[in-house]
Amino acid sequence: MAGRRGARSGRGWDAAPPRTGAGRRTGTGRRRAAPGQAADFEAGPDSAGGPDPAGGAEHPEPAGRPGRRGGAGEPRDEAEAAREICLRQLAVRPRTRAELATALARRGISEEVAAGVLDRYDEVGMIDDAAFARAWVTSRHQGRGLARRALANELRQRGVDAEVTNEALGELDEETEAATARALVDRRLRSVSGPPEAVFRRLVGMLARKGYPPGVAIRAVKDALAAQSAEAAEFAQQIDEDALAESAAGESDGDGRPDGR
Numbered sequence: 544m545a546g547r548r549g550a551r552s553g554r555g556w557d558a559a560p561p562r563t564g565a566g567r568r569t570g571t572g573r574r575r576a577a578p579g580q581a582a583d584f585e586a587g588p589d590s591a592g593g594p595d596p597a598g599g600a601e602h603p604e605p606a607g608r609p610g611r612r613g614g615a616g617e618p619r620d621e622a623e624a625a626r627e628i629c630l631r632q633l634a635v636r637p638r639t640r641a642e643l644a645t646a647l648a649r650r651g652i653s654e655e656v657a658a659g660v661l662d663r664y665d666e667v668g669m670i671d672d673a674a675f676a677r678a679w680v681t682s683r684h685q686g687r688g689l690a691r692r693a694l695a696n697e698l699r700q701r702g703v704d705a706e707v708t709n710e711a712l713g714e715l716d717e718e719t720e721a722a723t724a725r726a727l728v729d730r731r732l733r734s735v736s737g738p739p740e741a742v743f744r745r746l747v748g749m750l751a752r753k754g755y756p757p758g759v760a761i762r763a764v765k766d767a768l769a770a771q772s773a774e775a776a777e778f779a780q781q782i783d784e785d786a787l788a789e790s791a792a793g794e795s796d797g798d799g800r801p802d803g804r
Contacts, residue, residue, distance in 0.1 A: 621652060621653065621656045622656050622659065622660060624650070624652065625647055625650075625652045625656055625657055625660040626660055628643075628646055628647055628650055628652070629643050629646070629647070629660060629661075629664060629669075632646050633669065637674075637675050637678065638670070638675070639670070639672050639675050639701045639702050639703055640661055640665065640670050640672060640702065641701060641702020641703075642701055642702060643661060643664075643670065644657055644661060644702075645702075647660070647661075672702075672703050672704065672707050673707050673710065673711070675701075675703065676698055676703050676707050676708055676710070676711035677711045677714065679694070679697065679698060679701075679711070680694050680698075680711045680712060680714065680715055681714075683697065684715055684719075684723065687753070688723050688724075688726070688727045688753055689753050689754055690720055690723075690724070690750075690753055690754035690755040690756075690759075691712045691715055691720065691754065692754035692755075692756070693753055693754025694712060694715070694754065695708055695709075695712060696754070698711070720755070720759065721759055721762070721763065724750055724755050724759050724760060724763040725763045725766065725767060727749070727750065727753070727763075728746050728749075728750070728763050728764050728767040729767055731746060731749060732746070732767055732771060739768060739774060739775045739778035739779070740778065742768070742775075743764055743765075743768060743778070743782070746760075746764040746767070747760045747761055747764050750763065750764070761782070765779045765782045766779075
């Protein structure tokens with residue numbers, strides 16, 4: 544345990560690769576980030592090959608066999624190549640074990656070598672799916688207002704185990720989720736216009752896309768409209784929350800998963 548704690552305090556699960564100086568220039572003339580400048584979940588492209596959660600373009604790892612050591616002309620050790628790939632991935636943002644395994648496979652790293660490198664990174668704490676899931680839930684809920692359903696979908700796409708996902712989502716209680724839904728509606732109300740019926744549909748749809756259950760979405764929008772104006776309040780009084788929630792739940796049974804926007 545002492546060794547593991549020491550590893551976490553030195554280079555944690557979200558540590559960037561070691562570099563010297565203020566960074567080095569790439570082939571495009573741009574400087575790469577210096578140590579301690581690794582991006583969080585909300586910034587930068589996802590270089591694991593999938594779409595960036597913040598909406599950036601895809602930047603897949605180049606496929607093919609591991610390259611050669613720069614300037615030496617000798618074949619590079621496969622394990623060393625695997626470690627460098629993982630460190631580059633972790634420099635952008637924390638990764639799950641499944642994400643790193645996918646990146647290694649795309650670069651032609653054998654399963655045996657990849658497993659050994661990933662086992663070692665897991666042992667020293669540089670890979671920690673439980674910590675990743677907790678941080679992901681906090682970041683994406685606070686930054687994007689995503690509800691538990693959308694967050695569960697995102698973690699599943701990144702290879703996080705269902706039990707680990709459920710544990711991380713357990714830290715996001717119903718009261719917090721409802722308060723976030725209301726805050727999203729209040730903020731959006733400042734920029735939407737039209738009759739109450741149209742505004743109601745737009746805002747409920749916005750919350751549904753972020754993974755909020757029909758009942759939570761309808762209640763948040765109804766309460767916000769009731770506090771907006773006399774006309775909106777009159778419309779809100781006519782809303783049957785239970786009937787609308789039941790109808791919306793039935794319509795969404797086969798419509799796929801929330802998009803997380």
